[in-house]
Amino acid sequence: MRKVKLAAASPALVRRGAVLLEDALRTASLPDAPGGRVLVIRQLSLGTIHADRSPATLSLAVEQRVRELALLAVHARSQSAATAQAVYFQDELEPFVMLATRLAQGLPLDAWFWRLAVPELHPGTSRDEALRLALASALRTRPGHAAGVTLVSELHALGALAPLLGALRWQDGPALARAWWGHLPSRPAPRLPLDDVGSTEQVSEPLWSTLARWARAWGAGDARALWLAAVALCTRMPSRVAAPDLPSRAWRVLGALQASPTAHLPTPREPPQQAPPKPDAHTVPAATGVVPGIAASSPPSPRALSGAPSSDDVTKPLQATPASPADVTAAPRRMARPATEDTDGAPGDTGTTPQDTPLRYVTEEALPTAAGGLLFLVPMLNALGLEEFLAGHPALADLGIPERFLRHVAERLGVPSTDPLFRVLQEAAAPLPEPNPFVLPGRFQAGVGARAPFRLVREPTGRCVAFDARTRVPLASTSHAEALPPPFDRCLTTPLAHRLPWDDATLMLRAALLAVGRVTRRLAHMGLRALVLRPGRLVATRTHLDIVFASSLVDIRIRRAGLDINPGWVPWLARVIQYHYQYDETGA
Numbered sequence: 001m002r003k004v005k006l007a008a009a010s011p012a013l014v015r016r017g018a019v020l021l022e023d024a025l026r027t028a029s030l031p032d033a034p035g036g037r038v039l040v041i042r043q044l045s046l047g048t049i050h051a052d053r054s055p056a057t058l059s060l061a062v063e064q065r066v067r068e069l070a071l072l073a074v075h076a077r078s079q080s081a082a083t084a085q086a087v088y089f090q091d092e093l094e095p096f097v098m099l100a101t102r103l104a105q106g107l108p109l110d111a112w113f114w115r116l117a118v119p120e121l122h123p124g125t126s127r128d129e130a131l132r133l134a135l136a137s138a139l140r141t142r143p144g145h146a147a148g149v150t151l152v153s154e155l156h157a158l159g160a161l162a163p164l165l166g167a168l169r170w171q172d173g174p175a176l177a178r179a180w181w182g183h184l185p186s187r188p189a190p191r192l193p194l195d196d197v198g199s200t201e202q203v204s205e206p207l208w209s210t211l212a213r214w215a216r217a218w219g220a221g222d223a224r225a226l227w228l229a230a231v232a233l234c235t236r237m238p239s240r241v242a243a244p245d246l247p248s249r250a251w252r253v254l255g256a257l258q259a260s261p262t263a264h265l266p267t268p269r270e271p272p273q274q275a276p277p278k279p280d281a282h283t284v285p286a287a288t289g290v291v292p293g294i295a296a297s298s299p300p301s302p303r304a305l306s307g308a309p310s311s312d313d314v315t316k317p318l319q320a321t322p323a324s325p326a327d328v329t330a331a332p333r334r335m336a337r338p339a340t341e342d343t344d345g346a347p348g349d350t351g352t353t354p355q356d357t358p359l360r361y362v363t364e365e366a367l368p369t370a371a372g373g374l375l376f377l378v379p380m381l382n383a384l385g386l387e388e389f390l391a392g393h394p395a396l397a398d399l400g401i402p403e404r405f406l407r408h409v410a411e412r413l414g415v416p417s418t419d420p421l422f423r424v425l426q427e428a429a430a431p432l433p434e435p436n437p438f439v440l441p442g443r444f445q446a447g448v449g450a451r452a453p454f455r456l457v458r459e460p461t462g463r464c465v466a467f468d469a470r471t472r473v474p475l476a477s478t479s480h481a482e483a484l485p486p487p488f489d490r491c492l493t494t495p496l497a498h499r500l501p502w503d504d505a506t507l508m509l510r511a512a513l514l515a516v517g518r519v520t521r522r523l524a525h526m527g528l529r530a531l532v533l534r535p536g537r538l539v540a541t542r543t544h545l546d547i548v549f550a551s552s553l554v555d556i557r558i559r560r561a562g563l564d565i566n567p568g569w570v571p572w573l574a575r576v577i578q579y580h581y582q583y584d585e586t587g588a
Contacts, residue, residue: 152235
């Protein structure tokens with residue numbers, strides 16, 4: 001790892017070759033592949049390096065060699081991976097999912113690529129520390145806490161979650177909580193109702209049973225139980241990881257479990273009945289290894305676990321090896337689910353194989369889509385203050401308002417229902433409730449060009465809807481004649497003899513549609529249809545959502561408006577969004 005072998009007739013030529021290679025690696029163009037694919041190269045042979053050549057010439061040789069190896073790379077699960085010259089993982093989370101799965105199943109980790117894919121591995125470390133490392137490393141990826149949720153969901157679906165939970169020490173609970181929220185959340189007041197959590201609906205039944213077993217073993221006041229309850233709440237809707245009220249919900253889910261007549265959870269004053277520890281005989285083979293896992297002290301940053309280096313100073317996987325170029329992809333393969341049961345070390349486990357945990361939609365290959373420009377609306381919605389709006393309306397975030405809006409735009413523009421984007425933007429099962437009052441943020445009002453005097457329409461039912469001066473864009477809605485916040489409290493009021501033909505959900509979707517249409521025309525000087533309906537290929541992994549366009553579709557209007565700048569991690573979609581332009585006209 002990070003070793004270079006140079007042979008020359010004199011030490012001066014060796015030093016010259018080292019300088020040329022260092023400059024070439026710095027200037028080589030090796031962009032990330034769609035989906036955040038991680039390429040691990042066993043050996044990069046560059047042949048003869050001529051001392052009189054420039055670093056730019058050598059960088060082209062590096063790019064060509066990496067491109068050739070990327071074409072020959074096999075998936076890390078392939079039987080030929082141990083002898084291949086290059087292997088790949090579908091995304092930056094997959095190495096740690098595979099690591100935890102193999103450790104839970106007692107499989108060896110002696111393949112050459114593990115020491116590169118997980119640089120923190122050290123020889124001879126116990127299985128429990130290796131499992132804690134897998135969790136800590138997942139939390140240091142770009143998806144952060146959402147990656148931890150995905151890791152737990154994947155392991156539960158594979159029947160391999162219990163070893164990971166059994167490896168967590170009591171000191172890891174506060175560290176996990178601080179890594180998520182920056183502090184250890186206190187228990188909410190008892191006066192808060194438990195039924196507003198909807199625990200039986202918001203937590204899937206298999207994870208609910210797992211949570212009950214481990215919370216019974218750890219204790220209702222254990223921070224590990226709080227972390228697991230928060231993860232269970234996010235499995236069905238990963239975008240909930242950024243919800244400000246998630247800690248209070250998790251505490252109340254534990255309260256609901258404690259109040260259940262079928263489960264007795266120890267209170268904070270009562271020592272938890274821990275399951276007898278199993279002898280930790282499993283170790284990582286000497287050819288691999290692991291770093292220590294989660295420490296007990298507070299973390300330096302909210303995204304890093306205590307005792308582990310922060311994301312700024314940790315050596316990321318494959319930092320010493322070039323990534324695959326953007327024009328090289330390969331078809332993802334679905335992970336086989338072994339028959340291993342989730343019973344290893346699970347307190348009070350019944351020995352049944354867990355049911356399938358709802359997993360995120362993953363494309364088998366780069367699938368063609370007619371609405372590749374739909375994701376150009378993501379940075380536009382961020383600029384209009386969608387995150388601020390969802391933070392102020394957590395109930396709407398739970399109902400999947402962003403996904404509903406993107407689907408609404410695609411349906412209005414006639415995108416076929418068979419388009420793969422519809423499967424990625426999964427439709428929420430529950431209908432939007434009524435009434436559903438809302439107030440759009442000030443950034444939205446400025447972005448849509450809404451100016452005073454605002455107009456307030458009062459219906460006979462008591463609902464009030466605030467519009468812009470032209471009475472076109474709805475900006476706020478309230479029921480039962482409740483007062484609106486400034487500046488809507490000074491609106492010109494118009495009473496109506498009948499109700500408006502739109503409910504609150506339709507008003508929100510109408511406002512968002514008018515807003516993105518106006519912003520598109522103002523910034524890109526084009527219509528919404530021309531922006532959205534452009535062919536591309538969709539690559540979806542558990543953590544990434546990438547749209548690949550042919551290079552001939554580059555539009556200077558979109559580029560000038562900055563709509564195709566990668567948004568990166570998008571909390572309200574719980575995925576990393578990236579755009580790619582490739583010379584291959586097929587977008588493969």
